[in-house]
Amino acid sequence: MKRNVFARIFNLYYDGFRNLSPVGKRLWIIILIKLFIMFAILKLFFFPNFLNTNFDSDKERSDYVIEQLTKPN
Amino acid sequence: MEIDYALIDWSRLQFAVTALYHWIFVPLTLGLAFIIAIMESIYVRTGNPEWKSITKFWMTLFGINFAIGVATGIILEFQFGTNWSNYSWFVGDIFGAPLAIEGIMAFFLESTFIAVMFFGWNKVGKKFHLVSTWLVAFGASLSALWILVANAWMQYPVGMRFNPQTARNEMVDFWEILFSPVAVNKFLHTITSGYVLAAIFVIGISAWYLLKKRHRLFAKRSIVVAAVFGLIMSLMNIHAGDESARQIAEKQPMKFAAMEAMYYGQTNAPLVAIGFMEKVDHDRDNINERQFAFSIEIPDMLSYLAFLESGAYVPGIKDLIRGYTDNDGNNVLSYAERMRRGSIAITALHDYKEAKNIAKNSKANEMVKMSFMEKADSLEALFSDQEWVDNYFAYFGYGYYDDPKDLIPNVPVSFYSFHIMVILSGYFLLIFILALINVLKGKLERRKWILWAAILGIPLVYIAQQTGWLLAEMGRQPWVVQDLMTTAAAATKNSVSNIQITFWLFVATFTILLIAEIKIMLTQIKNGPKEGGQ
Numbered sequence: 001m002k003r004n005v006f007a008r009i010f011n012l013y014y015d016g017f018r019n020l021s022p023v024g025k026r027l028w029i030i031i032l033i034k035l036f037i038m039f040a041i042l043k044l045f046f047f048p049n050f051l052n053t054n055f056d057s058d059k060e061r062s063d064y065v066i067e068q069l070t071k072p073n
Numbered sequence: 074m075e076i077d078y079a080l081i082d083w084s085r086l087q088f089a090v091t092a093l094y095h096w097i098f099v100p101l102t103l104g105l106a107f108i109i110a111i112m113e114s115i116y117v118r119t120g121n122p123e124w125k126s127i128t129k130f131w132m133t134l135f136g137i138n139f140a141i142g143v144a145t146g147i148i149l150e151f152q153f154g155t156n157w158s159n160y161s162w163f164v165g166d167i168f169g170a171p172l173a174i175e176g177i178m179a180f181f182l183e184s185t186f187i188a189v190m191f192f193g194w195n196k197v198g199k200k201f202h203l204v205s206t207w208l209v210a211f212g213a214s215l216s217a218l219w220i221l222v223a224n225a226w227m228q229y230p231v232g233m234r235f236n237p238q239t240a241r242n243e244m245v246d247f248w249e250i251l252f253s254p255v256a257v258n259k260f261l262h263t264i265t266s267g268y269v270l271a272a273i274f275v276i277g278i279s280a281w282y283l284l285k286k287r288h289r290l291f292a293k294r295s296i297v298v299a300a301v302f303g304l305i306m307s308l309m310n311i312h313a314g315d316e317s318a319r320q321i322a323e324k325q326p327m328k329f330a331a332m333e334a335m336y337y338g339q340t341n342a343p344l345v346a347i348g349f350m351e352k353v354d355h356d357r358d359n360i361n362e363r364q365f366a367f368s369i370e371i372p373d374m375l376s377y378l379a380f381l382e383s384g385a386y387v388p389g390i391k392d393l394i395r396g397y398t399d400n401d402g403n404n405v406l407s408y409a410e411r412m413r414r415g416s417i418a419i420t421a422l423h424d425y426k427e428a429k430n431i432a433k434n435s436k437a438n439e440m441v442k443m444s445f446m447e448k449a450d451s452l453e454a455l456f457s458d459q460e461w462v463d464n465y466f467a468y469f470g471y472g473y474y475d476d477p478k479d480l481i482p483n484v485p486v487s488f489y490s491f492h493i494m495v496i497l498s499g500y501f502l503l504i505f506i507l508a509l510i511n512v513l514k515g516k517l518e519r520r521k522w523i524l525w526a527a528i529l530g531i532p533l534v535y536i537a538q539q540t541g542w543l544l545a546e547m548g549r550q551p552w553v554v555q556d557l558m559t560t561a562a563a564a565t566k567n568s569v570s571n572i573q574i575t576f577w578l579f580v581a582t583f584t585i586l587l588i589a590e591i592k593i594m595l596t597q598i599k600n601g602p603k604e605g606g607q
Contacts, residue, residue, distance in 0.1 A: 016192025023133065023593060024191075027140035030589055035144060037582060042151065046575045049154035050565045051162060062239040063426070065162045069240065069562055070423035 081564050083572040084156040087579065089546070091148050093539055094583040098142020098590075100538055103217060103264055104271025104306075105135045106210035110203070111298055117203050127291055129194075130602035131275065134594060136191060141590040146220070148579065156572060160553055160563030166243045167233055167250065168223050175219035182212035214264045221263055224545075225256035227554050229324050235466060235557075237425050237456045255324060258317040259545075265310035266538060269501055272303025273527070273534040276508050278598055280527035283518050288601050293512050300509035307502045314498070315378065321548075322379035322387070325555060327480065328548040330390045331487035333375060336362055338392040340384050344374035347492070350485055358391065360478045363485065390484075394477040406468075408477040415472025418465040425452035470552060470559045480551060487548040490540035497537040504530050 020028065051061045109131050116124035150172070153161045161168075189197060189205035197205075226232075232249030233242040244250065276299045279292035322329040334350055335342070348368035356362045373383035380387070380400055388397050388405070396407030406414075432445035455461045474480060504527055511517040517524070549555065553563040 012192050012196055013188060015196070016188065023137070023597065026593065027137060030586070031140050031143065034582075034586065038144060038147065038151075042148070042575065042578065046571065046578070047151035047155045050158035050567070052154070058239070061162060062241070065159050065240045066237075066422060066426050068159050068566070069163075070419050070426070 080567065080569050081561050083569055083576060084564050085560060087156065087572055087576040088149065088152055090576065091152065091579055093542065095145045095149065096538060096542055097535065097587065098138055098145060099217065100267030100270040101138045101274060102135065102142060103213050103267035105131060106213050107268060108271055108275055108299055108302055109135055110206045110210045111302060113203050113206050117199050126602050127294055132190065133597055137590060137593050137597065141586050156565050156567060157563050158565040160558060162241060163558055164242055164554060166241050167226055170244065171219035171223050175216055178212060179216045182209065182216060186212065217264060218260055221260045222251055222256045225253060225259040226250055228549060229253055229255040230554055230557060235456055237422055237453055255320050258313050258320055262310060262313035262317050265306045265313060266541060268306035269303055269310055270534045270538060272299040272306065273501055273504065273530040275299035276303065276504065276527045277531040280524035284521065284524050291602050296508055296512045300505045300512065304505040304509060307505055311498060318378060325549060326388055327390065327393050328482060328487065329379065330388065330393060331482045331484045331548055332491040332544060334363055334484050334488040335387065335389040336391050338386060338388040338397060340376065340386045341373045342375040342387040343370035343372050344378060345370055350488065360481055390481055408471065408480055411468040411471040412474055414465045415468040415470060418469045419472040421452055421455055425449055428452065467556060469557050471556065473559055473562060482548050482550040487544055490543040494537050494540045494544065497533050501530060501534060
């Protein structure tokens, strides 16, 4: 019975993707290109997490932020 | 603190453009999901295949918008870590939980029930399909709840305590954050604005079909559903907006004064319904003061809207700077005093950290170390002392400034964006009423001016959305977290050229996505619905 449920769920996705309309196919291509640009290019090369990249521990990160927040003019 | 304005401006511009583009896609998803669910409910109840084809047509447009818009918000989170690292650290604990819930919810929602919505026709039972559609509708709005709660906290920070050891705000009361009056109103006002947008979208496209004399029954049925839904949501939206304005008057009075371009406070304050501003001839306080070259005012209305009393005193920008006595007889601190107190709080944090470092790392003798440890402990205790927090830490961000002029938001942007939003919301309400009455009387097709007004409503409803966010975010400047953290303090000391490169990358990517969305949608709209439940 359980397998049957899983098989039905699998078939829902499988048939859905196999029988995509032309618009559906085009949209999926756009989604995949967009995700590639966002995660493989933008995130990787342009958006490192500044504090995680430049400091090893939370202590160093908090020291740096406090220094930034309390710098005199 | 050194302020690199070029860096901050580019970081802000990048965030603003990304957020505004993101918000082109989101409201249609939020609202169209409910309209589709209502249409499908009628199909399941009546069994009429025409309602199935109506549902499927709008579902296709929903799918296009969803596919193009999905994950565009993640870019905002990229920017938090890169361009706004001080801010991310400062608010981390408060934002962590809501954003994690949003991410998990969005993932499950999108991978399960949307799949049933699109792939499940004829594969799952009618009722299960309908339940999935409703779950997508509620889930999408619930998913928006968390980011709006986070935004509301930035406008009205509650339910937290600042930890001087880590420089982070820690959540003390989750429910106070979730149910703060600002969060509740922001959520209701924002999601109902999305519902209004979707209703105008449906009516506008249906109006085009009626003008072209195509799919007339489909169009009229769509208009009935969208107009009833839009009318109810429009009234709720106006009510939540009215309540939001009262919250702003109470909790962000400078923003309130800016959105009404009010420089001088008064009792029985009038509401400027329509106004055009010009610079004053003698800007004595050097605050870029404006005056109305032309205005239509409603007497006493601003006092009533802000404090529910027509004789109430509404402070202007200059009163807020100089300090004033509020309607309850309390003395409200001048900006000079707030700057002094903020500076004391910043110094306390600085001295605490310095004392702690000396006590830990210096080579001085134990006695000296002990004295610095005692100093650190006493300073740390201040941040747990509610009276000190209310009197000093509450003004932390003011300590970065020495000129009150820098604490005034952009008045023309705040005023015009607010008034454009309000005037347009009246326009949409009128469209819903006119469309509904005329479609029910069978006169809509003959009243071509209503159909054209409905089509014009589509670009206007997007403008109303964008101006709403412009007011929310520009009107609260220079704060990123009200009174505590300024936008300048929040920014990472990054290279400007990096931000410029990614700014143009985003503009290009989002513009291509928007063009793709419009092109694919227009093709689908030109093709029209398939009749007979196909």
